[in-house]
Amino acid sequence: MKKIWILLLHSLIFAGCKGAAFSSRETILELRGNPTTGYTWICTIEDESIIQVEESVQYLGKKAMAGAPSLFTYTVRSLKKGSTNLKFEYKRPWEDKKAEKVRFFEVKVNENGKITMT
Numbered sequence: 001m002k003k004i005w006i007l008l009l010h011s012l013i014f015a016g017c018k019g020a021a022f023s024s025r026e027t028i029l030e031l032r033g034n035p036t037t038g039y040t041w042i043c044t045i046e047d048e049s050i051i052q053v054e055e056s057v058q059y060l061g062k063k064a065m066a067g068a069p070s071l072f073t074y075t076v077r078s079l080k081k082g083s084t085n086l087k088f089e090y091k092r093p094w095e096d097k098k099a100e101k102v103r104f105f106e107v108k109v110n111e112n113g114k115i116t117m118t
Contacts, residue, residue: 022080025113029074031088031103034067038092039100041072047084050109052077076117078109086117 031041035057043053054075061068076086084107089099108116 022111023113024078025115026075026077027115027117029076029105029117031072031074031090032069033072033090035070036061036066036068038094039090040093041074042089042091042093042099043074044087044089045084046086047082050078050080050082050084051086051107051115052079053086076107076115078113078115081109081111081113083108 033039033041041055043055045051045053054077056073056075058071058073059068060070086105086107088101088103088105090101090103091097091099105117110116
């Protein structure tokens, strides 16, 4: 058994320690908005095989106060190595107008699952 561990350690050292497996990681992105007026952030992922995005919304105003802001929180989770783009459009989904605001993020996922966003 000892020989197996020594051989495994030896192979990891000579392989440049690239034996680390991909591990899904997360990062958080926060955007402010006002869903009580019908506006929301619409997220588009260029390549959905690289990342997954989950949304949650936290109302920041007093109870039943129309027009109060909310915090849109996006959890970005890595699925595999690569790069993709995220586009967020702040608009009313039923309107056929240009978005009020647009945010673009370039997302890179390295071989260990770490996420970098610019």
